[in-house]
Amino acid sequence: MERIAEWLHEKNPGLDGGIDVDEDLIEARLIDSMDFLEFIDLLEDISGTTIDLQQVTIDDFRTLGRVRERFLSPTGPAAAHASAG
Numbered sequence: 021m022e023r024i025a026e027w028l029h030e031k032n033p034g035l036d037g038g039i040d041v042d043e044d045l046i047e048a049r050l051i052d053s054m055d056f057l058e059f060i061d062l063l064e065d066i067s068g069t070t071i072d073l074q075q076v077t078i079d080d081f082r083t084l085g086r087v088r089e090r091f092l093s094p095t096g097p098a099a100a101h102a103s104a105g
Contacts (some may be wrong), residue, residue, distance in 0.1 A: 027062055031055055041085035046078065048058060056081075064095050 028034055028050050035050070045051045051059055059081065060071055071091065080090045 021084060024062065024084065024087065027059070039084060041088070043081050044082055045084070045088055046082055051081070063087065067091050092093070 025039055028039060028045070032050055039045075039050070043050075060073075064071055076090070080086060
């Protein structure tokens with residue numbers, strides 16, 4: 021989660037302090053449409069797996085808590101990818 025927080029701070033230089041795990045990243049405009057694909061690339065790099073855009077919704081990227089649950093948890097896609105290999 022540290023790399024994600026660093027990336028969000030890099031994209032939002034005026035952002036002070038931490039980002040709450042329940043803060044809506046989209047509503048707070050911490051991620052905009054121009055940065056969204058870069059954010060997905062970052063998540064793929066961190067998780068070591070490809071994110072199938074046909075199997076996710078915008079809500080999967082809405083908060084840091086949801087991102088962790090959906091993409092970085094032991095039961096997320098990265099774990100499924102690792103067990104398949």
